[in-house]
Amino acid sequence: MTRIGQAAMLLHGGDREEARNRFGALWAEIGETGDPLQRCTLAHYLADAQDDPGDELAWDLRALAAADSLAQERPVDRGAALALAALYPALHLDLAADYVKLQDPGAARLHLARARGASGALRDDGYGRGVRAAIERVARQVDGG
Template sequence: MARGQERAAPDAVPTRIGQVVMLHHAGDREEARQRYLGLWTELGEHGDPLHRCTLAHYLADTQDDPADELAWDLRALSAAEELREDGSPGHRGARAARALYPALHLNLAADYDRLGHREAARLHLRRARRAADALGDDDHTAGVRAAIGRLERRLDGPR
């Protein structure tokens, strides 16, 4: 393979992630996981934080073990934190991170709940709620808010 082809071209990464998302949603979870992992290897630990955040966020959903899912969701949050630390308020990454925080914290809350760590789940659920409240009223945010409400009810219910 030619040297320039070894790594994903930055503009192609979101398209490639989207293609794997469609594969995953079509039901081929194992193939999606392998393709996501291939992209992760191409990006490397110092790749674009927005790409790493997005990829880790989706990769978490392909894991069989809840602890592995948590590890990928934590990687996604860590990459989002890098975007937030960028410092320039108009930077695409900072805006994207702000939009991703509700879902990232919601996923972490669900992970911790599945692992039996209810206090950690509640902490991330509170963070998800605060992050969602800072966003507008679009369909995605409404869906995240509804999922936050469902998880809140489950955490508050009997175990």
């Protein structure tokens, strides 16, 4: 997770290519069968590092699948369960934004509805307010304005 965080810092610092290279190397180590939390986190960041909307969608779908497998495979304590629940609105939001870029408003609306449905798990803090605001921004894009 530390190496994922270091590559994420590169991404947020604007070095998308180096971040993408490091994320790719980490994915080669972790793979499709690695720890679900690591797969979810890494796929989420790999999606953000993509230039092609189709590639971004593929990584966001992997992130969601890893979150689903984490929920099914690993017994989690209450705190971890709450953290995982709070991740779903952002995962569905990312998918909605991907489908907007790919000009698929039906799929975007589906994931917006799922993001809204899961948003009850968000706290009333900066992260929660940010995700809720982003859901509304993407909804306005889908609705044409």
